[in-house]
Amino acid sequence: MSQQPVRLSVDFGTSNTVAALGYPDGRVRTLLFDGSPTLPSAVFLDPSGGLLVGRDAEHTARTAPDRYEPNPKRRIDERTVLLGGTELAVTDLIAAVLLRVATEARRVAGGGLSSVTLTHPAAWAHTRRQILVEAAERAGIPPTTLVPEPSAAADTFLAVSGGTVPAGSGVVVYDLGAGTFDASVVRRGPNGFEVVAAEGLSQGGGLDIDAAIVGYLGAMGAGHDGAAWTRLLNPTTSEERRANRLLWEDVRQAKELLSRADHTHIHVPMVGVDVPLSRAQFEHLARPILDATINATRAALNGARVAPGDVAGIFLVGGGSRIPLVATLLQQALGRPPTITEQPELVVAEGGLRAAGGPVESVAVPPPVSSPPAFAPPVSPPPAASVPFPVSTPPVQPMSAPAQPSYQPMASLPVQPPVPSQAGPQVPATPQRPERPRRTRLIAIVAAVVLVVAIGAVALVTYLRNGQTVDMNRSVLADGQHSITLTGIKVTSNRLRVNLRYVNRDSEPWGLVCPSAAEDLQSSYLKVEGRAVFPVETWCTKNAAGGKPVPLAANDSGDSYAIFPVVPAKGTPFSLYWYGSKVDGLTL
Numbered sequence: 001m002s003q004q005p006v007r008l009s010v011d012f013g014t015s016n017t018v019a020a021l022g023y024p025d026g027r028v029r030t031l032l033f034d035g036s037p038t039l040p041s042a043v044f045l046d047p048s049g050g051l052l053v054g055r056d057a058e059h060t061a062r063t064a065p066d067r068y069e070p071n072p073k074r075r076i077d078e079r080t081v082l083l084g085g086t087e088l089a090v091t092d093l094i095a096a097v098l099l100r101v102a103t104e105a106r107r108v109a110g111g112g113l114s115s116v117t118l119t120h121p122a123a124w125a126h127t128r129r130q131i132l133v134e135a136a137e138r139a140g141i142p143p144t145t146l147v148p149e150p151s152a153a154a155d156t157f158l159a160v161s162g163g164t165v166p167a168g169s170g171v172v173v174y175d176l177g178a179g180t181f182d183a184s185v186v187r188r189g190p191n192g193f194e195v196v197a198a199e200g201l202s203q204g205g206g207l208d209i210d211a212a213i214v215g216y217l218g219a220m221g222a223g224h225d226g227a228a229w230t231r232l233l234n235p236t237t238s239e240e241r242r243a244n245r246l247l248w249e250d251v252r253q254a255k256e257l258l259s260r261a262d263h264t265h266i267h268v269p270m271v272g273v274d275v276p277l278s279r280a281q282f283e284h285l286a287r288p289i290l291d292a293t294i295n296a297t298r299a300a301l302n303g304a305r306v307a308p309g310d311v312a313g314i315f316l317v318g319g320g321s322r323i324p325l326v327a328t329l330l331q332q333a334l335g336r337p338p339t340i341t342e343q344p345e346l347v348v349a350e351g352g353l354r355a356a357g358g359p360v361e362s363v364a365v366p367p368p369v370s371s372p373p374a375f376a377p378p379v380s381p382p383p384a385a386s387v388p389f390p391v392s393t394p395p396v397q398p399m400s401a402p403a404q405p406s407y408q409p410m411a412s413l414p415v416q417p418p419v420p421s422q423a424g425p426q427v428p429a430t431p432q433r434p435e436r437p438r439r440t441r442l443i444a445i446v447a448a449v450v451l452v453v454a455i456g457a458v459a460l461v462t463y464l465r466n467g468q469t470v471d472m473n474r475s476v477l478a479d480g481q482h483s484i485t486l487t488g489i490k491v492t493s494n495r496l497r498v499n500l501r502y503v504n505r506d507s508e509p510w511g512l513v514c515p516s517a518a519e520d521l522q523s524s525y526l527k528v529e530g531r532a533v534f535p536v537e538t539w540c541t542k543n544a545a546g547g548k549p550v551p552l553a554a555n556d557s558g559d560s561y562a563i564f565p566v567v568p569a570k571g572t573p574f575s576l577y578w579y580g581s582k583v584d585g586l587t588l
Helices: 055-060 090-109 126-138 149-160 206-221 226-233 238-257 279-304 324-334 347-355 436-465 539-543
Strands: 006-012 016-022 028-030 043-045 051-053 080-083 086-089 113-120 145-148 170-176 181-189 192-201 263-268 273-278 313-317 468-479 482-492 495-504 524-528 531-533 556-564 574-578 581-586
Touching: 006 090, 006 149, 006 347, 016 090, 016 347, 028 347, 043 055, 043 080, 043 090, 051 055, 051 090, 080 090, 086 090, 090 113, 090 126, 113 126, 113 149, 113 347, 126 145, 145 149, 145 347, 149 170, 149 181, 149 192, 149 313, 149 347, 170 279, 170 324, 181 279, 192 279, 206 226, 206 238, 206 263, 206 273, 206 279, 226 238, 238 263, 273 279, 279 324, 313 324, 313 347, 468 574, 468 581, 482 574, 482 581, 495 574, 524 556, 539 556
Parallel strands: 006 113, 113 145, 170 313
Antiparallel strands: 006 016, 016 028, 043 051, 080 086, 170 181, 181 192, 263 273, 468 482, 482 495, 495 556, 524 531, 524 574, 574 581
16 A cells, blocks of 8 residues: 555535545546445434444444435535434534545555545535535545536546647536536636536436436325325334335436336335336436426526537536436537546546646635636627526626517507597697698597507407417427327417427326426426517426426326416517427417
8 A cells, every 4th residue: 555645535425425536646546435436425323322424324224214314415504413313413424424535545545645625516605615624624634625516527527538628618517416416617727627607406416306206106006005105205113214215225226227228117115016117217207307407507508608519528427417318418409419427426526636736715715706707708799599598697798688578469559548639739820721720620530530440459459369379289299109289379468378288198107297396487488589488387386386296197198388478479480498399480
């Protein structure tokens, strides 16, 4: 074993923690835990008061699930966590994981650590970063640097791509982890990579895909024993907690298997059934969640004011990016294939070693907030048509499009009030031309008639547009035994409602899933005159606001809808983007 001081980089994840060692000769070695490059971030409170970490925690949790916390990172905003009736600080749980990493690193290195780098999500503010630092200090490893995860990932991309990222160019980092999703655009500067724009989803990780699968299992197996299924999802005894944990472990393993195989079965404990799950069915379950990640990726590009073709590459990070559908959707949406590594779980930890020589973020003082720089500021703002998704990060320059549509529904057009017939215009008396008053009265009468006709026309148009339904019968999606059809569009005052029909011709249920209300209202939109208009209400927000599975039974159909706060002018073409599918050339 080498006695030379080495550097340590730690990627503390929601489900797993990864670490890498950097040696003075430039070698990078992934740290192994029980023969695996990933250490479960799980923590178990031993009855003696000690904390077990990793696979030791997972194994021991089978005897006392109430003393087990599988995802401390998800609890970082909570001050304490209750394990086995004992309150523990979240900082202590994180410190226990980092202590296990540091102990193993020192054992392998054969001595001390010259420096330590901790990576963190780009969206983490000062408070969360400070908790990470305090946990490291309690573990006896005060960090030398903190590095945003996308910057670390970009350094790994630079290494695997052969250095094909010139200065000033950027990389898109698509990070699908267990607990969260982050899409970032990072630019290569003179001192390393810096985050230009980032978009994140708190409910867009692998655990949310697991939840969609569990919902599907409930739709398939709850009928066998509804009471047992309820106890399985809401355990109150140790036996039920063990069964619940076994269910989620089997679901995760089935998800990983379907990245390599086409079909598997999942056993549902307590209910006692084996539910088949194909890759096609799994992709239908995951599709709404993955579509939301694609939307966030495009929003990050919009925030950086760059087109997909202007970045040096798209880099997949995190275990969830192994899902084959991820690369397919990214290529369809952005027009270029992403870069996939053999082990996407390791790239952040390894990149942290390379990025440690770059910009160092101070934790004691929060960094100043400023508008993200563009890679190459355009001479004029990009056209509105290139910004189809909402951008949470303010753009460098305001869009030239107005906040409201430049057109108005005809029913809301202002109408001049009629001129009182008894008054008429003010005309000075002119004895030399007695015919002037008669001509003035005639003009007033004609004006009144025109106004009456105009008012009547506006009222007629309003009547026709209010409640009018336009039949469409346009295909939105045709995927094997599943199809979605735009059946019609209904206009009511200044709102437009699109009606859709879902048809499942398969012998198995179609595992549809509603995302959370906030994500659902950004998953579909209308594109009118180059502007994206998002709905104010959808079937999901009305009927499944919390986000839940809504499977469609075999050989059955169901209706959905979305209501948009805009009515395109008659004859104006517009498009509907529905969860990643597109219908062009629509008109009223």
